[in-house]
Amino acid sequence: MRTTTHRPVTVFFLVLPYTHIMDLAGPDQVFLEAAGYGAEISVRYCSTTPRLHTSAHLPFGPLKHYSRMTPSAGDIILVPGAELSYLLSSEFRRDKEVRAWLRRSHADGVTVGSICSGAFVLGEAGLLNGRRCTTHWKRTQELQKRYPEALVQENILYTFQEGIYTSAGIASGIDMALAIVERLAGPHLAHTVAREMVIYTRRNGEQHQQSEVMLYRNHIHSGIHAVQDRLTAHLDERTTLFDLAETACMSARNLTRIFRKETGVSVNDYITILRRERIRQLLKNPDLTRRQIAQQVGLKSERQVNRLLSGTAV
Numbered sequence: 001m002r003t004t005t006h007r008p009v010t011v012f013f014l015v016l017p018y019t020h021i022m023d024l025a026g027p028d029q030v031f032l033e034a035a036g037y038g039a040e041i042s043v044r045y046c047s048t049t050p051r052l053h054t055s056a057h058l059p060f061g062p063l064k065h066y067s068r069m070t071p072s073a074g075d076i077i078l079v080p081g082a083e084l085s086y087l088l089s090s091e092f093r094r095d096k097e098v099r100a101w102l103r104r105s106h107a108d109g110v111t112v113g114s115i116c117s118g119a120f121v122l123g124e125a126g127l128l129n130g131r132r133c134t135t136h137w138k139r140t141q142e143l144q145k146r147y148p149e150a151l152v153q154e155n156i157l158y159t160f161q162e163g164i165y166t167s168a169g170i171a172s173g174i175d176m177a178l179a180i181v182e183r184l185a186g187p188h189l190a191h192t193v194a195r196e197m198v199i200y201t202r203r204n205g206e207q208h209q210q211s212e213v214m215l216y217r218n219h220i221h222s223g224i225h226a227v228q229d230r231l232t233a234h235l236d237e238r239t240t241l242f243d244l245a246e247t248a249c250m251s252a253r254n255l256t257r258i259f260r261k262e263t264g265v266s267v268n269d270y271i272t273i274l275r276r277e278r279i280r281q282l283l284k285n286p287d288l289t290r291r292q293i294a295q296q297v298g299l300k301s302e303r304q305v306n307r308l309l310s311g312t313a314v
Contacts, residue, residue, distance in 0.1 A: 008040040008041075009042075009076065009184055010042050010043070010071065010076070011031050011041060011042070011043050011044070011076045012045075012066075012075065012076065013028060013043065013077075013079075014046055014047065014048075014077060014078070014079045014098075014102075014121075015045055015046070015063060015080065016047065016048060016079070016080075016082045016121070017048070017052040017053065017082065017086055018053065019052070019060075019080050020054070020055050020080065020083075020116065021055070023081040023116050023169075023170055023173055024115075026177070027080070027174060027177035029197065030178055030181060030197070031043050031180075031181070033196050033197060034185060034189060037192055039181065039184060039185040041181075041184065044064075044069065045063055046064050046065065046066040046069045047064075047065070048065070048066060048095060048098055049063075050062045050063055051063070055082065055083050066098060066101055071105050071108075072108075072109075072110070073110060074110075074111075075110050076111045076112075077102065077113070078113045078115065079112075079118035079121045079122065080114075081115050081118045081135075081169075081173075083117075084117050084139065087117060088120065088146075093124065098121075099121075100125075102122070102125045102127060103125050106127060106164070111165065112127060112165070113164065113166065113176065113180075114135075114166050114167065115167050115169075115173035116139075117136060118166075120143065122166065123143060123150060127164055128147050128149070128151075128164070128166075129150060131151060131159075131162055132161045133151065133152055133161075133164070134152065134153045134154075134156050134159050134168050135168060136168055136169045137169075140152050156168065158175055160179070165180070174197075178194055181193055187214050188232060191217050213274060213277055216263040216265060216270060216273070219263065223247075223249055224248065224258060224259055224262045226248055227244045227267075230244065230247050231274055235298055237298065238298065241255065255267070271298075272308065274297075275298065275308060276309065279293055279297055279305055279309060280309075290302040290306070
């Protein structure tokens, strides 16, 4: 099933001189993969200069000047990390216009975020004042010292508050991008992108609103993923263990063992978790009765729905 965002969203990467290429490439690939799976996400690139070198001296360009970009409310601007010596140099700090552009965009409803040392750019723009934020663990103390009004968090992958994202480093930039995709296009598409990139869908532990189901998909076993995909797509249908074993291309006995090994729960427990989360989503629709909800999750009665929500076996 192809998932799309409610409205097209453009992600603008502000690529600065001496950018760390993986800070850009990791999150960038997440959004490109999401678009490939149907999310209405497009990516654009801009800079303070038409041509530049990354921190690894890889030439990059030509790029449009950021002032020619016109992000709209709901769009996203991300600042990948760059050499800190440049970000704190008088050369960069003299560029007041780029900081004004970031502030103005955020005030207009654009989400603004950073990867790794990109947080120092947001700090210079005043966007971290009074907000939870983070950066690479080597730089958190320096970030706090330079921007004392920022609420710098230690030992966390990424933060989000009041339209401002920050992340800790290369891998956590990917985690943050996956969280953005999840917000825009749903948890299943975020998982699909993570699986395509052969990475774990990590969370920072404070994202309590994240899908509970995602906790059981942090593995790379293709057969078990196929089973989980089938259960998600056909939750309203009666499916036997032998049907699922055929999907996984293994015996029923082996599926039972491998499923628990990879996910930490049994097949039946996973189905219950899927049903509970789907029911909670469907209950937000005032036009559905509990009997109709029961049918959509493969249950027979409203009573079974109530028992499942109360934690009683159905």
